[in-house]
Structures are given as structure tokens and as C-alpha cells.
Amino acid sequence: MNETIPQLLSYDDPSLEAAFATLADEVRTETSSQRDAEVFRLRWLGRKQGRLKLISEAWLKSAPAEARKPLGIRFNQLKQQIEAALVAAAAAPPVTSAKAGIDITLPGMVRAPGIPHPLLKTMQEIVSVFHDLGYSTALGPQVETDFYNFEALNFPPNHPARDTQDTLVLANQQAKPSRDRLLMRTHTSPVQIRSMIAQAPPIRIVVPGKVHRNDAADATHSPVFHQVEGLCVDTNITFSDLKGTLDYAMKALFGSGVKTRFFPSFFPFTEPSADVQISCIFCAGMGCRKCKQSGWIELLGCGMVDPAVFASVTEERRKLDPADDAYNPAKVTGFAFGMGVERIAMIQHGISEIGHFYSGDMRFLEQFA
Ligand code: DAH
Numbered sequence: 001m002n003e004t005i006p007q008l009l010s011y012d013d014p015s016l017e018a019a020f021a022t023l024a025d026e027v028r029t030e031t032s033s034q035r036d037a038e039v040f041r042l043r044w045l046g047r048k049q050g051r052l053k054l055i056s057e058a059w060l061k062s063a064p065a066e067a068r069k070p071l072g073i074r075f076n077q078l079k080q081q082i083e084a085a086l087v088a089a090a091a092a093p094p095v096t097s098a099k100a101g102i103d104i105t106l107p108g109m110v111r112a113p114g115i116p117h118p119l120l121k122t123m124q125e126i127v128s129v130f131h132d133l134g135y136s137t138a139l140g141p142q143v144e145t146d147f148y149n150f151e152a153l154n155f156p157p158n159h160p161a162r163d164t165q166d167t168l169v170l171a172n173q174q175a176k177p178s179r180d181r182l183l184m185r186t187h188t189s190p191v192q193i194r195s196m197i198a199q200a201p202p203i204r205i206v207v208p209g210k211v212h213r214n215d216a217a218d219a220t221h222s223p224v225f226h227q228v229e230g231l232c233v234d235t236n237i238t239f240s241d242l243k244g245t246l247d248y249a250m251k252a253l254f255g256s257g258v259k260t261r262f263f264p265s266f267f268p269f270t271e272p273s274a275d276v277q278i279s280c281i282f283c284a285g286m287g288c289r290k291c292k293q294s295g296w297i298e299l300l301g302c303g304m305v306d307p308a309v310f311a312s313v314t315e316e317r318r319k320l321d322p323a324d325d326a327y328n329p330a331k332v333t334g335f336a337f338g339m340g341v342e343r344i345a346m347i348q349h350g351i352s353e354i355g356h357f358y359s360g361d362m363r364f365l366e367q368f369a
Contacts, residue, residue, distance in 0.1 A: 004051075008059045011067035020074045023055070024081060031085040040089075044082045052079060118368040119226060119357050122345040123208045126228045129252045130206040133245065135230065138205040140191035142212065143170065147179035148190035152312035153269040161268045166214040168223075184212035188229035189269060192305075192336060195231065196313040200326035201334075202234040208341070222354050226341035233305065233327070233334030239272070242302060242335035250278050250299070253344065259285070261296065270303020270336055281347065297347060302337035 008019050030040055044051050056075050063071055116124070127137060140148075146157075155161050157178050165186035173181035191207040207229035215221045232241070247260045258281060262274040277298050280291035287293040307329040317324040325331070342354050349368075351357075356364045 005055055005058050011063055011071075013070070016067075016070060016074060020078060023078055027078070027081055027085060031089065037086060037089040041082075041086055045079070052082070115365075115369045117357075117365070118349065119341055119345055121368065122348060123226060123228060123341045125253065126249075126339070126341065126344065127206050127208050129249050130204075130230060132252075133204070133248070135204040135206045135232075138191050138195045138207050139209060140185070140188070140194050140207065142185055142210055143182055144185040144190050145179060146181045146183060148193050149183060149185050149187070151179055152193040152309065152316075153189055154306055154308040154312070155268050159268070161266075168212050168214050185209075186213050187211050187338060188227045189336070189338060191229060192231045192269075192309070193313060193316075196233065196310075196327060197316045201332045203334075204232045204234075206230050217355065219353050219355075220343070220346075222342065222358065225354075228339055228341060230337045231305070231334065232336075233332055235332055237304075237333045237335060239304060239335070242304065242337070245335075246276055246300070246302060246337060250276070254278060254281050254348070257284070262302075263298075265301060265303075267301055267303055269306050269309050270301075271306040273301065273303035276300045276302055276337075282350075299344065299347075300337055300339035302335065305334040305336055 006019065006022065009015065027044065030043075042050065047053065052075065056071075060068060060071060131137075149167075150162060151157070167186050168184040170182040170184075173183075188207045188209045188211060191205075191209070195203060195205050195207075207227075209227065209229075210224060211227050212224050215223050217223060230245075232245070243260075243262060250258055250260050257279075259279040261277050263277060265273045265275040267273040275298050277296040279285040280288060280295050280297050282288050282290040283295065285295040287295050291297050310327040310329045310332075313327045314324065317326065342357060345351065345357070346354065
């Protein structure tokens with residue numbers, strides 16, 4: 001122990017002054033180096049091995065009588081200095097981060113919170129327009145059977161209407177009956193069939209989802225894209241209901257100034273069928289490059305549910321309940337519609353390349369934050 005105790009060679013005033021100044025320095029250095037306060041307290045004030053006790057014993061033992069008083073006073077001062085340092089340490093905030101080597105004065109790390117993808121945003125917008133009209137969301141699988149994707153929707157096997165939807169089929173399906181063969185769904189319309197088989201009218205659903213076609217990618221086409229389907233079946237549903245509903249939805253999506261018009265078209269699962277056009281939002285119908293000078297932009301397909309579709313649904317429902325008559329076309333009618341999410345988002349935002357949606361390029365995506 002002796003080597004850690006400083007020697008006091010003389011008891012005159014200057015020697016005492018110098019010796020205690022050294023000890024006070026030692027205390028100051030230790031407190032400013034932010035050592036653990038309890039370790040510091042034990043080292044200096046510990047009852048048996050504390051530095052203050054050992055040094056005072058050593059120095060007082062050989063002190064001449066007249067030096068005892070000034071020594072005692074100085075030891076008291078030193079003790080007060082140590083106690084004051086301990087009080088200060090207890091009041092100071094913890095220094096853990098400084099200990100871990102983190103500079104808390106540096107600016108923090110910025111974490112971007114993330115935003116919905118522009119396609120998802122548009123899809124949710126479309127869906128919520130119909131939620132406001134009392135529709136609920138229905139979903140279906142992306143891997144479908146031929147029956148739901150085509151046959152029940154009045155595309156018979158080998159019917160030329162199938163050519164309008166070039167289809168990606170799963171391998172090794174030839175051994176199955178045609179209706180059970182698996183394929184990637186080419187549209188969201190099969191969810192109409194699934195929903196009607198599961199639920200009697202009235203029915204009002206919107207179906208957002210991903211669809212697949214064997215299409216080459218170009219500025220406006222992608223082999224994987226998104227649609228929102230709609231179906232409404234109830235008593236007394238007419239073509240006027242279809243027009244009113246879609247006119248309201250287009251105004252909600254593109255602004256109250258847009259006009260709609262309905263052009264005769266063909267889909268196997270609706271009769272009559274129509275293509276819906278909106279007045280060009282870029283030129284307000286005056287004619288521009290975007291609308292090919294026509295003043296109108298074609299946006300979606302729709303029509304009155306074909307009785308042949310109700311017949312397919314009824315046939316399936318009768319496998320569970322032979323007396324089922326819920327979708328008797330003499331009792332209920334309905335309308336359906338389907339729109340491409342990419343197309344609508346491209347018009348909303350003036351985007352001319354569909355590929356931007358899938359590239360993951362932050363310069364594109366950040367514009368929707
Ligand atoms: N399924 C059609 C397509 O992908 C779009 C469509 C047209 C859906 C008319 C409908 C409809 O429900 O009534 O081309």
C-alpha cells in the first residue's frame with residue numbers, strides 16, 4: 001500500500017501547501033474523467049482502505065505536535081472537495097451515450113417513413129369511391145381455373161372472344177377437364193362468379209387486384225397489371241343505375257367537370273355492353289394529342305350482367321341447394337364494370353410510360369410522397 005501513499009518530507013507550511021495541492025489536483029482529474037461515482041467514493045472515502053484515511057494516518061503518525069492542527073484543517077478541506085464532487089456527480093445527467101462513443105451533438109439519422117405506391121393509392125381511391133356508395137371489397141385468387149376466368153363468364157372453350165385476353169396457363173394441366181385447368185387470371189371478373197356463388201342478392205362489390213396476360217410490354221401495356229372490378233345485382237337494377245353510378249365515380253375520381261358517354265361494345269359476360277369515355281381532362285374536350293383530337297378518353301368496360309352468367313352461377317349454387325333460385329334473371333338484374341388501375345393512374349398524373357410504376361426508381365416514386 002505504501003507506494004500509493006505520497007510521502008510528506010517536511011511539515012512546514014509551503015510543503016503542506018504543495019502536498020495538498022497535488023492531492024486536490026488528483027481529485028479534480030478523477031472527477032472530470034467521469035469515472036463511476038461509487039468507485040470514486042470508495043477510493044477516497046472508503047472506511048478501511050480509503051485514500052483519505054490511509055494518507056491521514058500515515059502523515060499524522062509522524063507529524064510533530066504543532067503540525068497536527070494545520071494537517072487536520074487541510075484534510076477536512078480535501079474531504080469537503082471530494083464530497084462536493086460526489087454531490088455534483090449525482091446531480092449531473094447520466095453520461096451513458098458519451099461513454100458508448102456516440103456524439104449526441106451530431107444530427108440524427110433521417111428515416112424516410114415510406115408512402116403508398118402510386119398504383120396502390122389510385123386503387124384505394126377507386127375502391128373508396130365505391131365504398132361510399134355502399135359497396136364492399138371482395139378478393140379472389142390470381143391462379144384461377146378456366147371455369148371462373150372464362151367458362152362461367154360465357155367464354156365457351158375455343159370461343160374467339162378468348163383471343164382478346166392472351167392467357168398465361170400453368171404447365172401440365174392437359175390431363176384435367178378443361179374447366180379445371182389452372183391459369184393466371186386475365187381479369188378480375190372471375191371474382192363476380194365466386195361472389196355470386198357464395199352470396200345471394202343483393203350484392204354490391206368492388207374487386208381490386210392483380211391480373212396477368214401474355215402481352216409484350218410497351219409504353220402502355222404490361223404482362224402484369226391491376227384492375228378494379230365492380231358488380232351490383234338486385235331487383236330492378238337498370239342501365240340507368242349503371243350510367244348514374246359510373247358517372248358519379250368518374251366525377252369523384254377526375255373532378256366534377258368531367259362528362260361521361262357510353263359507347264356500344266362487346267363483352268361475353270354483359271349484354272348490352274359499353275365502353276365508358278370521359279371528356280379529355282387535358283384539353284377539357286377541345287381535342288389534343290392525349291385524346292387523339294377526339295376530346296374523349298376511353299376508360300373502362302361495363303354492361304348489364306348477361307343472363308348466361310346468372311345461369312352458370314345458378315348451376316353451381318344448385319349443386320349445394322337444388323331448389324336455389326336466387327339468381328333467376330326474371331327476378332334480379334345487375335350491372336358490372338371493370339377498369340385498369342394503371343391506365344387511370346397514368347391519366348390522373350399525366351404519366352406516359354407504364355414501366356415507371358414497376359421500376360422502383362426513387363426519383364419517380366418520391367413525387368407521390
Ligand atoms: N374484364 C374486362 C377486361 O378485362 C373488363 C370488363 C368489362 C369488366 C366489362 C366488366 C365488364 O365487369 O362488365 O377486359
